[in-house]
Amino acid sequence: MGSIASPPCPISPSSYPSLTREQAGHLRHFHNLAAQLDGSWHHMGSQEPLQEFLDAYRYQLATMAYAVGVSHYHRQPLLRSVYKPLMRRLIHKMLCRDVWAYWFNTSLGGVRTDPSRTSLRTPWANPIARENIMYSGHLLLMVSLYAMLFDDNEFEKEGSIVFNWDPLFFGLGPEKFTYDTASLEKAILKEMERNGYVGVCCEPNMVFVVCNQFPMIAMRYNDARHSTNTISTLLPKYQDAWKAKGGMVRSNGLFPDAWLEVQDHVLSASDPGWTAWAAAFMNTWNSSLIRELYPKQSEGYLTTIDGETRLHPTAVGNAIRALVADESLPANSEATLAKARDIVRKANAPPGFPYSKPLLAYIVMWLSELGRTAELTSLLAYTDAHLNPTWEKGGLYYPRHDIITSDFKSGADMEMEWTHMDPFAGNAAIAYSRLNVEDGQKKMWEHPWTSKEVKERVWVDGVSLADGVDFLRGVYDPDVGEGAVVMSMKCWNESVRSVRVKPVVKGLGAGKWSVWVGGEFVRTDEMGKGGKDAVELDVEVSQEMVDVVVVREA
Incomplete structure (x- = not known):
C-alpha cells in the first residue's frame, strides 16, 4: 500500500x-550595539567629546528605538519576543550615566546659548527636572512606545526610571533621581507651561521646535493607553504659542530653529536640518502642512537631476535657492548646480561651527516618512556607492567620516559631493529610513495599539536576535x-x-x-x-x- x-x-x-538584507542588517547592528557591556560604545563615538552635540549617544539610541518601533508595528507585528528585548536593552542604555551626565555641565549655561549671560548658573545633575527636552523628550517617547507596543507597564510603576549620580572624585555623596512614565511626562508638561507652551528648552535658554515633537507623540500613546486627553489639550496651546511668536513657518519656508527664552527672539533656520527632522515626526499631528511645505523646504538642498537625487552642503543649497528666487533658474538643473557651486567656491567662506550637523540623517528620515520613495532610494544608492557601507557580525552600518564634501575623482575638495557620515546617521537614521514606511509615524499616532489589541494578538515567543x-x-x-x-x-x-x-x-x-x-x-x-x-x-x-x-x- x-x-x-x-x-x-x-x-x-x-x-x-x-525584510531586505540591508533592513535585517540594520536590526542586527542595533542588537550588536545594544548588547555591548555598559561603558562600551563601539562605533558610537561622536564629534563632540562631552555628548552635547547632535550625534550624541541619546540621539542614536532613541532613533534606533524608533526604528525598532516602526519595524515591529508595520512590518513584523508577530515577532514580539524579537523586538521587545531589543527595545528594552536600548532603554537600559539610555539610562546609563554615560548618556545623560553631560547635563551637569550643560546646565551651567553659557554665552553660546544665551549671549546676555555674564556668569554661570549653579549646575544640577538631574536630567529631567528642568529644560533638557533633548534627553527627557526622547526618553519619554522610548518608554511610552515600549508600553504601547508590548502592553508592558514596567516603566509606569513608581520609581521604575532611575538615575544614579555618583561621580568618583567630586560631589557630596551619591544622588538618586527616580521617575516613572507619568511623573516624567508631568515634569515635561510643567516646563511647557513655564515657557507659555512654546516648548521646553533643550540647552539653557533655547527651545527647539524639533525636540518638542517627540514627547508630544509619547503623550498621544499614553493618552490612548490610559484614556486621558493630555495631547488634545496641549496641541492647541502649543500652536497658539507659536502663532504669538510669528508663526511656525518662517519667510524662507523653513521652521524656526529655536526660540531664545531670555531675549524672546526666534532664530530662523539657515539650513534644512532641523526642519526635516521636525517634519519627519510632526507628520503625526500636522500632516497636511508637512506635505504642503515639502517642495519649498527641500528646494535646492535636495536636487533630482537626470533621475539622481543628491544632497548638497548647506552653502550650495542656499546658493541654489537664491538663484531660483533671484534669477528664476530651475532648481533641478545641472547648470544651476554648477553655478551655485561656483558661487560658494569663490566666496571661500571660513568654516563656522566646529561640528557638522547630521544633515543626511534628518533628510532620509523625512523622505521616508513622506513616502518620497524615488528620492530616498536614489539618495541611499548614492550612500551605498560612496559612503562605505560596512558589515560586521551580520550588522550593517556606515562608519564615521567627518569631511563634508570632496571630489571622488581627484580627492580635492572642489566638486562638493557629499561625503560626511556621522554616527547618528551611520548607526541609526539611515536604518530608520529603510525600516520605516510612508506615514509610519502618522499611522502609529492615529492608531496606537491598545492593551486589548496586544493581549488578543497572535505572537511568537522564545526567539530573539541573540539566537544568531x-x-x-x-x-x-x-x-x-x-x-x-x-x-x-x-x-x-x-x-x-x-x-x-x-x-x-x-x-x-x-x-x-x-x-x-x-x-x-x-x-x-x-x-x-x-x-x-x-x-x-x-x-x-x-x-x-x-x-x-x-x-x-x-
Whole structure:
C-alpha cells in the first residue's frame, strides 16, 4: 500500500513582504550595539567629546528605538519576543550615566546659548527636572512606545526610571533621581507651561521646535493607553504659542530653529536640518502642512537631476535657492548646480561651527516618512556607492567620516559631493529610513495599539536576535483561511552551518492548526478545549531562508 502524501502548504510565504538584507542588517547592528557591556560604545563615538552635540549617544539610541518601533508595528507585528528585548536593552542604555551626565555641565549655561549671560548658573545633575527636552523628550517617547507596543507597564510603576549620580572624585555623596512614565511626562508638561507652551528648552535658554515633537507623540500613546486627553489639550496651546511668536513657518519656508527664552527672539533656520527632522515626526499631528511645505523646504538642498537625487552642503543649497528666487533658474538643473557651486567656491567662506550637523540623517528620515520613495532610494544608492557601507557580525552600518564634501575623482575638495557620515546617521537614521514606511509615524499616532489589541494578538515567543538568526518575515494574516502565521528566518553567520531555534506561537484560537517548515508538513496541533495553548517548534536554520507556516484548518 502506498504512503499517504503529506498535505501541501496552502499559502506561499513569498507572497508576503520580506525584510531586505540591508533592513535585517540594520536590526542586527542595533542588537550588536545594544548588547555591548555598559561603558562600551563601539562605533558610537561622536564629534563632540562631552555628548552635547547632535550625534550624541541619546540621539542614536532613541532613533534606533524608533526604528525598532516602526519595524515591529508595520512590518513584523508577530515577532514580539524579537523586538521587545531589543527595545528594552536600548532603554537600559539610555539610562546609563554615560548618556545623560553631560547635563551637569550643560546646565551651567553659557554665552553660546544665551549671549546676555555674564556668569554661570549653579549646575544640577538631574536630567529631567528642568529644560533638557533633548534627553527627557526622547526618553519619554522610548518608554511610552515600549508600553504601547508590548502592553508592558514596567516603566509606569513608581520609581521604575532611575538615575544614579555618583561621580568618583567630586560631589557630596551619591544622588538618586527616580521617575516613572507619568511623573516624567508631568515634569515635561510643567516646563511647557513655564515657557507659555512654546516648548521646553533643550540647552539653557533655547527651545527647539524639533525636540518638542517627540514627547508630544509619547503623550498621544499614553493618552490612548490610559484614556486621558493630555495631547488634545496641549496641541492647541502649543500652536497658539507659536502663532504669538510669528508663526511656525518662517519667510524662507523653513521652521524656526529655536526660540531664545531670555531675549524672546526666534532664530530662523539657515539650513534644512532641523526642519526635516521636525517634519519627519510632526507628520503625526500636522500632516497636511508637512506635505504642503515639502517642495519649498527641500528646494535646492535636495536636487533630482537626470533621475539622481543628491544632497548638497548647506552653502550650495542656499546658493541654489537664491538663484531660483533671484534669477528664476530651475532648481533641478545641472547648470544651476554648477553655478551655485561656483558661487560658494569663490566666496571661500571660513568654516563656522566646529561640528557638522547630521544633515543626511534628518533628510532620509523625512523622505521616508513622506513616502518620497524615488528620492530616498536614489539618495541611499548614492550612500551605498560612496559612503562605505560596512558589515560586521551580520550588522550593517556606515562608519564615521567627518569631511563634508570632496571630489571622488581627484580627492580635492572642489566638486562638493557629499561625503560626511556621522554616527547618528551611520548607526541609526539611515536604518530608520529603510525600516520605516510612508506615514509610519502618522499611522502609529492615529492608531496606537491598545492593551486589548496586544493581549488578543497572535505572537511568537522564545526567539530573539541573540539566537544568531535574522527574522525576515513575521506576520499573522487573519484573512487567509481561518488564520495563518508566516515566519521566515535565516542564519546570518556564514561560519556556522546552522542553529536551532524554538519559536512558540501563542494566542492562537481554538481549533486545529497545521504546521509546515521549509515547505514540508510537520504536524497538526489542537488548540483549546483541552488541547494545547501554543504551537511549540524546533527549527534548524541555516544560511538558506527557512519558512514556518501555521494555518488553522476550516
